[in-house]
Amino acid sequence: MSIASNQSVKNIDVISVLPEMFKSLHFGVLGRALKNDLLRLTCWDARDYSVDKHRTVDDKPYGGGPGMVMMAKPLRKAIQHIQTQRDKPNWVVYLSPQGALLKQPGVVRLKEKLSTHNLVLLCGRYEGIDERLIESLVDEECSIGDYVLSGGEFAAMVLIDAMARLLPGVLGDETSAVDESFSRGLLEYPQYTRPENDEGARVPEVLLSGDHQAIARWRSRMALQRTLAKRPDLLGTAQLSAEEKKIDS
Numbered sequence: 001m002s003i004a005s006n007q008s009v010k011n012i013d014v015i016s017v018l019p020e021m022f023k024s025l026h027f028g029v030l031g032r033a034l035k036n037d038l039l040r041l042t043c044w045d046a047r048d049y050s051v052d053k054h055r056t057v058d059d060k061p062y063g064g065g066p067g068m069v070m071m072a073k074p075l076r077k078a079i080q081h082i083q084t085q086r087d088k089p090n091w092v093v094y095l096s097p098q099g100a101l102l103k104q105p106g107v108v109r110l111k112e113k114l115s116t117h118n119l120v121l122l123c124g125r126y127e128g129i130d131e132r133l134i135e136s137l138v139d140e141e142c143s144i145g146d147y148v149l150s151g152g153e154f155a156a157m158v159l160i161d162a163m164a165r166l167l168p169g170v171l172g173d174e175t176s177a178v179d180e181s182f183s184r185g186l187l188e189y190p191q192y193t194r195p196e197n198d199e200g201a202r203v204p205e206v207l208l209s210g211d212h213q214a215i216a217r218w219r220s221r222m223a224l225q226r227t228l229a230k231r232p233d234l235l236g237t238a239q240l241s242a243e244e245k246k247i248d249s
């Protein structure tokens with residue numbers, strides 16, 4: 001486990017009963033970011049903070065009902081232990097279907113938090129976490145969608161991947177994230193690669209023209225068109241350039 005002392009280090013600490021699941025993050029873009037120390041990910045096993053020899057972290061819900069509930073004490077111990085290992089204050093995010101829905105502006109905001117805080121991602125299991133832990137130590141709750149997962153691990157991985165793409169040096173080309181869907185509230189324009197003719201379907205002529213201004217205009221128009229066709233709800237809040245506003249109206 002790494003102990004950060006450098007203020008510029010971006011730390012994400014995950015608390016989970018299945019920390020092994022996070023091994024899948026050590027591949028591709030994110031894997032390179034971790035290898036190059038652009039981001040530090042430390043996974044803590046909630047069971048290591050259990051108070052009994054059986055490593056129990058859950059118990060029956062008061063009032064009855066199905067399933068088990070994660071106890072406050074082991075999670076509190078884990079969060080407090082992480083704080084002793086870091087120079088920056090913790091910012092604790094509980095991945096929860098009851099949290100605010102994660103969208104790109106939320107990803108950007110949490111990525112920026114990495115400069116001033118250790119992001120502690122708390123993954124629930126079973127029926128969730130004792131409410132008293134949430135009330136006392138969780139800074140925000142974050143949902144990745146209006147559906148219920150078996151645990152917060154996949155949600156945490158989604159958040160980590162989305163944030164990592166925005167960190168300097170993580171993507172090969174720094175403009176990649178700028179044009180991507182949602183960065184300005186629009187979907188991205190369509191992409192094409194070789195061959196020019198794929199079973200009779202040709203790449204739009206403008207992309208072969210070498211005229212960068214014409215290509216930029218075409219891409220703006222296509223981004224608007226496909227946002228209108230696929231996600232018209234986004235257009236109300238999208239940040240449109242003067243040119244795009246003319247196309248939109």
Ligand SMILES: C[S@@+](CC[C@H](N)C(=O)[O-])C[C@H]1O[C@@H](n2cnc3c(N)ncnc32)[C@H](O)[C@@H]1O
Nearest residue numbers: 095096097124127128143144148149151152155
């Ligand atoms: C089965 S769920 C518990 C659901 C809880 N009983 C409820 O109805 O709100 C177990 C854990 O999965 C995680 N989880 C489930 N759905 C999620 C979602 N949409 N976004 C983020 N985390 C989620 C949370 O950490 C949660 O504690």
